[in-house]
Amino acid sequence: xxxxxxxxxxxxxxxxxxxxxxxxxxxxxxxxxxxxxxxxxxxxxxxxxxxxxxxxxxxxxxxxxxxxxxxxxxxxxxxxxxxxxxxxxxxxxxxxxxxxxxxxxxxxxxxxxxxxxxxxxxxxxxxxxxxxxxxxxxxxxxxxxxxxxxxxxxxxxxxxxxxxxxxxxxxxxxxxxxxxxxxxxxxxxxxxxxxxxxxxxxxxxxxxxxxxxxxxxxxxxxxxxxxxxxxxxxxxxxxxxxxxxxxxxxxxxxxxxxxxxxxxxxxxxxxxxxxxxxxxxxxxxxxxxxxxxxxxxxxxxxxxxxxxxxxxxxxxxxxxxxxxxxxxxxxxxxxxxxxxxxxxxxxxx
Numbered sequence: 001x002x003x004x005x006x007x008x009x010x011x012x013x014x015x016x017x018x019x020x021x022x023x024x025x026x027x028x029x030x031x032x033x034x035x036x037x038x039x040x041x042x043x044x045x046x047x048x049x050x051x052x053x054x055x056x057x058x059x060x061x062x063x064x065x066x067x068x069x070x071x072x073x074x075x076x077x078x079x080x081x082x083x084x085x086x087x088x089x090x091x092x093x094x095x096x097x098x099x100x101x102x103x104x105x106x107x108x109x110x111x112x113x114x115x116x117x118x119x120x121x122x123x124x125x126x127x128x129x130x131x132x133x134x135x136x137x138x139x140x141x142x143x144x145x146x147x148x149x150x151x152x153x154x155x156x157x158x159x160x161x162x163x164x165x166x167x168x169x170x171x172x173x174x175x176x177x178x179x180x181x182x183x184x185x186x187x188x189x190x191x192x193x194x195x196x197x198x199x200x201x202x203x204x205x206x207x208x209x210x211x212x213x214x215x216x217x218x219x220x221x222x223x224x225x226x227x228x229x230x231x232x233x234x235x236x237x238x239x240x241x242x243x244x245x246x247x248x249x250x251x252x253x254x255x256x257x258x259x260x261x262x263x264x265x266x267x268x269x270x271x272x273x274x275x276x277x278x279x280x281x282x283x284x285x286x287x288x289x290x291x292x293x294x295x296x297x298x299x300x301x302x303x304x305x306x307x308x309x310x311x312x313x314x315x316x317x318x319x320x321x322x323x324x325x326x327x328x329x330x331x332x333x334x335x336x337x338x339x340x341x342x343x344x345x346x347x348x349x
Contacts, residue, residue, distance in 0.1 A: 006067045006122075007335055008114040011038025012129025015096050015103040016313025017323035019046035022129060024325040026059050026078045027052060031332055035067050035123065037114040039106055040080040042091060047078070050321050067122045081117075085109035096319035099132060104139030107131045111146065115153050118304035124342075125305035125335035129328065130313045133176075144176040147299055150306060159301035160197050162274075163287040163310055164334070165294040167263050169274040170283035171198045179279065186217060186230065186278050191238035194276055199247045201300045202274065204341045213258050213272035214239055214251030215282060221252045235278075249276075259286035284310075293326035296334045305338045307331040 009031070012018025019038075023046045025031040036043060044061040052058045064079045073079055086109050087102045094100060111128060118126045128146050136143065143149040151159045162171045173194045174182035195212060202210040214235060215221075218228035225232060231252040242249040251258070255277065263286075264270035277283030287295055288310060295310030309327035317323060 006069065006073070007034045007125050007127055007332065007339070008067070008117050008123040009034050009036045009127045009332070010110040010114040010129060011036055011042060011107070012110070013103050013107045013132045013135055013313045014039065014042040014091055015094055015098055015100055015135070016130055016132060016315055016318050018107075018129030018131075018313065019043050020050065020318070020321070020323045021309070021325035021328045023047045023050060023059065023078065024323070025329050025332065028325070028329075030325075030329045031078075032075075033073060033336075034127070034332060035064070035073070036078060036080045037083050037117065038080060038110040039086055039091060040082060042106070043078055043080050049319060067117060081113065083109040083113035085112065097315040097317075099134045099138060101135065101138035101140075104132065104135030104137070104141060108136060108139060108141045108149070111149060112153065115150055115304075115306075118306070119154070124339035125307065127328070127331050127335050128306065128308040130309060130311060132313045132315070146306075146308060147175055150299060150302055154302055157301055157303065158193060158197070159299050160194055162198075162201070162298040162300055163284055164296050164298060165287060165290055165310075165330075167265055167290050168259060168270075168287050169262075170259070170287055171274060171276050171300065172280055172283045173276065173278050175280055182279055183217070183230070186234060188234050188238045188241075191235055191276070191278075192241050195238065195242040195247055195249050196245070197300045198274055198276060199242075201298075204338060206341070207273060209248050210273040211271070212242075212247065212249045213253050213262055213275045214249055215255040215258045215275055215277045216252035217255070217278045219254075219256070221254045255282050263290075293324060294330050295327055296331045298334065298338070305335055305342065307335040307338070 040063045061078045087105050114126045117123045174185050217230045222228045222231040235252045239249045262270045262272040262275045297308040299306040
């Protein structure tokens with residue numbers, strides 16, 4: 001890796017709040033060492049829409065051709081690499097806060113360019129600003145979100161989504177699919193693979209033996225088979241195999257209480273370090289309820305580090321200057337810590 005201190009940020013959907021929170025993170029000095037992949041005019045337009053303190057000034061935007069070392073990145077400037085594959089007609093006249101095929105195509109181009117830079121080792125990690133799934137679909141992109149798109153770019157490597165904040169970490173067995181299809185996708189093999197990936201990822205956080213709680217699928221974890229048998233038939237065998245491999249996994253635990261038990265707070269030390277949840281909403285609702293500002297999405301299983309904010313494009317406030325960059329800042333900080341752990345000794349995150 002040539003530029004281990006440089007991170008890539010993909011600009012996200014240009015009709016959403018991604019460009020705005022990127023500009024705000026740079027303006028606050030919290031995106032140092034980052035290079036944006038996307039459209040320089042979109043980032044410049046976002047900066048022009050925002051009011052800045054006269055003493056600090058508006059950050060300028062500069063197009064560069066390749067990632068620079070962190071020490072060579074100018075202070076107060078947002079460096080942007082124009083992503084190959086942007087809409088040939090440009091993005092002039094793009095309406096903010098609306099689904100648009102051009103916006104989806106631009107977001108896709110930025111993700112691909114940032115991911116390819118990470119795969120080449122040009123950057124230490126990829127931080128992705130929010131995208132809109134309908135815009136991706138309108139652009140003909142055959143993937144429902146970042147996770148599946150990045151998985152495809154990495155030759156189909158098995159991946160998992162983790163959402164984390166200071167109080168709670170959850171890893172999902174299934175992600176963007178209907179509940180009906182998700183239940184069919186929950187197998188002993190998929191649960192076991194998730195446990196193995198969680199254990200492996202935790203080693204990079206400085207936790208060689210994380211306490212992993214496995215949430216059940218059904219109410220009260222099936223209540224002994226009264227409400228479903230997936231716990232005994234599918235999930236418990238995966239836990240048993242994981243434990244035989246030295247993984248500190250327990251459960252299946254009732255999904256309506258396990259997150260409360262795992263939450264780590266000053267007056268409530270968590271019983272577990274991470275919770276593995278079967279379904280998207282089972283795992284993400286508890287983390288997001290604790291606050292969107294500090295939540296970070298981490299993709300496990302990729303050959304590079306990828307983090308993102310835990311919120312969406314917020315079309316309802318796009319262009320109004322109201323977007324909070326806190327989750328993006330947290331995602332940048334998490335990527336930085338994970339990159340340090342991968343390149344040096346493991347550190348706690």
